Amino acid sequence: MVHTLAPVNTPVDAFEDVARLIEPDGTRRADRHLDTWIADQDAAALRALHRDMVLVRRVDAEGIALQRQGQLGLWPPCRGQEATQVGSARALQQAGFAFTTYRELGVFLVRGAKPADAVLTWRGEVHSSVDPARLGVAVPQIIIGAHSLHAVGYAMGIQRDGDDAASIAYIGDGAMSQGDVNEAMVFAASTGAPVVFLCTNNQWAISEPVSLQTRIPLARRAPGFGIPSIRVDGNDVLAVLAATRWALDHARSGRGPAFIEAVTYRMGPHTTSDDPTRYRDPAELAYWEQRDPIARLEAHLRALGEFDDATASAVSAEADALCAEVREACLGARTAPPETILEHVYEEPHPAIDEQQRRMRAYLGSFTDAEGVRA
Amino acid sequence: MTRLTMGKALNAALDRALADDERTLLMGEDIGRLGGVFRITDGLQASYGADRVVDSPLAEAGIVGTAVGLAYRGYRPVVEIQFDGFVYPAFDQIVCQVAKLHYRTSGRVKMPITIRMPWAGGVGAAEHHSESPEAYFAHTAGLRVVAPSTPQDAYTMLRQAIASDDPVVFFEPKRLYHVAGEVDLDRPLADAPPLGVARVVRQGSDATVVAYGSMVPVALDAAAAAETDGVSLEVVDLRSISPFDLTTVASSVRRTGRLVVVHEAAGEAGVGAEIVARVVETCFDELRTAPVRVTGWDIPYPPARLEGHHVPDLDRILDGVDHALGRPSSFTAVTA
Numbered sequence: 001m002v003h004t005l006a007p008v009n010t011p012v013d014a015f016e017d018v019a020r021l022i023e024p025d026g027t028r029r030a031d032r033h034l035d036t037w038i039a040d041q042d043a044a045a046l047r048a049l050h051r052d053m054v055l056v057r058r059v060d061a062e063g064i065a066l067q068r069q070g071q072l073g074l075w076p077p078c079r080g081q082e083a084t085q086v087g088s089a090r091a092l093q094q095a096g097f098a099f100t101t102y103r104e105l106g107v108f109l110v111r112g113a114k115p116a117d118a119v120l121t122w123r124g125e126v127h128s129s130v131d132p133a134r135l136g137v138a139v140p141q142i143i144i145g146a147h148s149l150h151a152v153g154y155a156m157g158i159q160r161d162g163d164d165a166a167s168i169a170y171i172g173d174g175a176m177s178q179g180d181v182n183e184a185m186v187f188a189a190s191t192g193a194p195v196v197f198l199c200t201n202n203q204w205a206i207s208e209p210v211s212l213q214t215r216i217p218l219a220r221r222a223p224g225f226g227i228p229s230i231r232v233d234g235n236d237v238l239a240v241l242a243a244t245r246w247a248l249d250h251a252r253s254g255r256g257p258a259f260i261e262a263v264t265y266r267m268g269p270h271t272t273s274d275d276p277t278r279y280r281d282p283a284e285l286a287y288w289e290q291r292d293p294i295a296r297l298e299a300h301l302r303a304l305g306e307f308d309d310a311t312a313s314a315v316s317a318e319a320d321a322l323c324a325e326v327r328e329a330c331l332g333a334r335t336a337p338p339e340t341i342l343e344h345v346y347e348e349p350h351p352a353i354d355e356q357q358r359r360m361r362a363y364l365g366s367f368t369d370a371e372g373v374r375a
Numbered sequence: 376m377t378r379l380t381m382g383k384a385l386n387a388a389l390d391r392a393l394a395d396d397e398r399t400l401l402m403g404e405d406i407g408r409l410g411g412v413f414r415i416t417d418g419l420q421a422s423y424g425a426d427r428v429v430d431s432p433l434a435e436a437g438i439v440g441t442a443v444g445l446a447y448r449g450y451r452p453v454v455e456i457q458f459d460g461f462v463y464p465a466f467d468q469i470v471c472q473v474a475k476l477h478y479r480t481s482g483r484v485k486m487p488i489t490i491r492m493p494w495a496g497g498v499g500a501a502e503h504h505s506e507s508p509e510a511y512f513a514h515t516a517g518l519r520v521v522a523p524s525t526p527q528d529a530y531t532m533l534r535q536a537i538a539s540d541d542p543v544v545f546f547e548p549k550r551l552y553h554v555a556g557e558v559d560l561d562r563p564l565a566d567a568p569p570l571g572v573a574r575v576v577r578q579g580s581d582a583t584v585v586a587y588g589s590m591v592p593v594a595l596d597a598a599a600a601a602e603t604d605g606v607s608l609e610v611v612d613l614r615s616i617s618p619f620d621l622t623t624v625a626s627s628v629r630r631t632g633r634l635v636v637v638h639e640a641a642g643e644a645g646v647g648a649e650i651v652a653r654v655v656e657t658c659f660d661e662l663r664t665a666p667v668r669v670t671g672w673d674i675p676y677p678p679a680r681l682e683g684h685h686v687p688d689l690d691r692i693l694d695g696v697d698h699a700l701g702r703p704s705s706f707t708a709v710t711a
Contacts, residue, residue, distance in 0.1 A: 097447075099444075127478070127479040127480075127481075128479055128481075129481075132447065132480065132483060132484055133483070138447060138484075139476070139479055139480050139484070143471050143472070146440065146467060146468065146471065146472055148440075149436065149437055149439075149440025149443065149444065149468065150440060150441075150443045150447060150472070151444060152441050152444055153440065153441030153442060153443055153444020153445040153446075153447070153448070154444035154445070154447050155444070156441060156444065156445060157444065157445045157447075157448025157449070157450050158448065159426075160400075160426055161448070179434075179436060180437075180440060180467075183432070183436055183437035183440070184437065184440070186432050186434060186437065187431070187434070187437045187441055190432050343481075343482075344477055344480075344481050344482040345477070345478055345516050345517055346477070346519075346541045347477055347485055347539075347541050348539060348540055348541055350571075350618055351571065351618050351620075351621075
């Protein structure tokens with residue numbers, strides 16, 4: 001027989017067969033397993049999740065606007081993924097440490113990041129302005145999948161400290177092809193480290209569909225490593241919250257790592273530099289619009305009689321205020337003095353860096369203004 | 376003073392580091408019950424337990440990447456890469472993560488990780504077991520790169536590397552593992568020369584030979600041979616490859632007026648190129664002749680039976696010295 005190149009566009013069961021608690025139309029559905037983890041989620045709690053998601057979406061939109069206005073160099077939109085980010089981050093509470101990608105805006109906001117944190121990195125002012133120890137979040141990772149190993153190592157530290165805690169690694173569908181992620185699952189399973197892998201399957205790695213990364217649902221990979229997994233509707237914040245609570249409990253109770261595939265969709269471009277119209281069918285967007293995480297929860301709450309226009313206005317006003325802060329932090333940012341680029345390369349003194357600092361100061365000091373005065 | 380091989384001195388340093396700081400732990404392949412393929416971690420798992428002397432799965436990126444996570448958690452990991460040629464799968468974790476996290480976080484996160492590996496050739500090993508990848512790491516900001524040449528330095532420098540709050544790539548010249556020397560195990564670290572300082576190991580007046588790691592004893596042998604020929608060589612043991620101690624090297628070159636740099640790694644874009652460039656930049660007027668590099672050829676590491684023609688030996692160093700002294704040499708043979 002003649003071998004041919006295998007077609008890469010075989011769809012991988014994109015959305016069916018996922019655990020879910022709230023249907024796209026807002027209808028509540030029972031799930032024997034997931035329901036046990038969200039019994040405390042009353043209407044007020046659901047409204048809080050809704051609020052979080054709205055804030056994330058609005059800050060995300062603000063980021064895009066600031067980039068289009070030339071205030072940010074780049075922005076990686078997260079629209080569509082709010083439920084995955086908020087639901088999982090709310091599950092984490094204080095006893096967890098998150099290792100994220102660059103797209104987890106929602107995780108950072110839920111963990112208490114300042115508005116400035118969201119924009120200073122993408123403005124190019126600092127690589128990262130967050131304090132990992134304060135927020136319980138590592139600095140965002142740009143190298144795909146590299147931080148999954150950091151999450152496992154952190155969890156190995158938790159084991160040694162005997163703490164009731166866990167780490168969580170946010171990875172994407174593209175990262176599932178990386179060696180680091182596969183090594184991370186080997187190390188996690190081998191050591192029994194309390195780590196949760198949360199794979200945000202947003203269907204696209206820039207222009208590459210998830211079918212290029214896998215021929216089976218990603219959640220099915222984990223059991224091959226000896227890691228239990230769940231495939232959950234990533235646009236259902238309640239289901240993500242429940243699944244993450246299950247996974248964290250599994251990890252924290254000494255039973256080793258757990259894996260969540262949150263099936264969602266990247267509604268926007270990979271970044272503001274990307275043009276998804278070159279590779280995506282508009283029908284796909286329309287399909288996922290119908291499964292929007294915020295509209296879904298709002299429909300659910302309205303059906304319960306627990307959400308009205310006044311609630312929506314209040315949340316919107318809060319989002320306006322937060323976005324104003326984001327904007328102010330961005331426009332008010334002051335670029336650090338040039339010599340600071342030579343700081344923090346090393347923790348301890350380093351003769352070559354010291355010499356280059358002196359040289360840079362001398363060079364900068366050699367300029368004069370129009371009156372011949374040294375700068 | 377105790378007489379120890381370099382291998383035993385390294386073992387003693389790891390033992391001491393584990394005893395001194397409970398946040399220090401070792402990770403690597405076969406380092407537990409086996410004690411490492413070169414037995415550098417021999418007996419340590421029995422003493423400190425499998426939680427602190429950790430046999431890892433066979434994945435170098437995994438070893439270094441999990442060390443990053445442990446460092447985030449406040450640990451001080453010392454990882455072993457089983458052989459020099461096995462470090463490349465961990466390259467991203469070392470150069471993008473270990474090296475840059477301190478900078479990326481404006482100093483909020485420290486990476487006090489020591490990455491040890493048996494290094495370089497001369498032991499008749501299979502392919503990928505004799506490599507000299509130090510230039511890759513010396514080129515990477517955020518890392519310190521060191522290589523001891525004596526049991527005493529192996530003991531002291533490894534303890535200093537582990538104590539450092541910066542990441543250190545620690546190259547162990549495997550052909551010197553079994554060479555013994557006197558080691559003072561009790562001298563306080565504070566009294567030892569700092570990690571980044573070079574040492575003049577033989578004084579001389581006609582030329583300065585700079586070497587590090589396994590090439591230092593060869594350079595010393597070459598200096599002894601040259602003396603019988605009436606040539607006085609000063610030998611500088613660099614000890615730290617990055618940063619390298621320009622002060623000590625330049626001060627020696629100012630005395631001798633000639634520089635010969637020796638390393639096993641290929642010459643092109645190698646550590647020797649950097650040393651020569653810095654010396655020329657700072658001591659141009661004191662140099663009497665152009666600096667000379669004696670290095671491995673610009674080739675992949677050759678088969679073991681031919682490695683003697685690749686790794687600089689006494690005669691290759693003297694050939695370089697001849698060139699520095701303006702005598703006929705292999706260098707003049709091709710440029711004439």
